[in-house]
Amino acid sequence: MKSLILFGGTFDPPHAEHVAMAKAAVEEKKPDKIIIMPTATPPHKKTFHAATAKDRLEMCRLAFGDIRGCEVSPLEINAGGKSYSYITVGKLAEKYVGYKIYFLMGTDMLSSFHKWKNPEEILRFCVPLLCVRKGEGETAEETLNGFEEKFSVRPEALSFQGGEASSTECKLRILLGLDADGLLPESVAKYVVENGVYPSDEYFSYIRTHLKEKRIVHTLGVMLAAKKYAKQANADENAALTAALLHDAAKYEDPADYPDFKAPAGVPEPVMHQYLGAYIAEKVLGVKDEDILNAIRYHTSGRKGMSLLEKIILTADKLERGRTFDGVEELRKIASEDFEKGFKEVLYRTSYKYIEKSGKSVYSLTKEALEDYVKEK
Ligand SMILES: [Fe+2]
Ligand SMILES: [Fe+2]
Secondary structure, eight states, X not given: OOEEEEEEEOOSSXXXXXXXXXXXHHHHHOOSEEEEEEOOOOTTSOOTTOOOHHHHHHHHHHHHTTSTTEEEOOHHHHHOSSOOHHHHHHHHHHHSTTOXXXXXXXXXXXXXGGGSSSHHHHHHHEEEEEEOBTTOSSOHHHHHHHHHXXXXXXXXXXXXXXXXXXXXXXXHHHXXXXXOBTTBOHHHHHHHHHHTSSOXXXXXXXXXXXXXHHHHHHHHHHHXXXXXXXXXXXXXXXXXXXXXXHTTTTTTOOGGGXXXXXXXXXXXXXXXXXXXXXXXXXXXXXXXXXXXXXXXXXXXXOOTTOOHHHHHHHHHHHHSTTOOOTTHHHHHHHHHHOHHHHHHHHIIIIIIIHHHHHTOOOOHHHHHHHHHHOTTO
């Protein structure tokens, strides 16, 4: 029986692990064709620094082009609007009569399959093909069993295990001027540079020129964590990314260089940069969103009555992957299971306990935040 593999995704940008996954699928299933399908992004859904559809198609051609039987399809991009897999798969089934169609996907996609539009319809035409990546919470067996329970169909799985990688990280590294070598196929990396696929803007330029590399790496970590928590807590991911990008903008700035800047009274020195950071974001970079400014302004101290975005930035700052303090793993685990609980624990353990241990007095805003959120402690 002839067969084909469908591999869809945003591919913004396609990274080396995507390619490894496609290659492994071809190696193991020996299909007659593999169709790479970049999704269309609906105009109302604003993705953070999205590449154009044309660039995504071109990057896919470069990344996957030399895989045997590979075709990069503009079907969904040309259709525009929101892409629905059941429509795509239906069209492929019509065109490729008699083919067994595999739908290549990762654990997160397979686990959320029941939330897709018309999942049963998709399963009429194709067999999900799971590729597990390292570091994922579930094993292939658990994912396959869970799926089978819901749909009475057992997907197939590749024996290949992919590595950890994320398009968002690739994109942010490029925007932050950090090395993305090895994460992207060489041809894609070259294309990105030559065609300015991810042009910098004023915010990124400021961070690139005012922070030391070590602090930029920290900023990347905070952005990735903030995006994750925003998604988890149903907050605006773009606002979280912007606030995280700028949260330490003033880390190396001297308040004396900003004569119009006025700090509130009694601010401890390590906390000062949150106020100056908000000032720079507003006055120098023109940020208008009050919530983003407040997320920067209170990211170290916290305060009472914090917005969800403020909580996300404070938590992401403390739990980003570069942090190594005692107990950080446990806090990460709590936060990824229950964000609010994670936030409160972070506030208590990293702010209060830490300051208490160091013998310094607790800053008034932090004290108020603790009274507000951690009363029971
Ligand atoms: Fe900070
Ligand atoms: Fe920070």
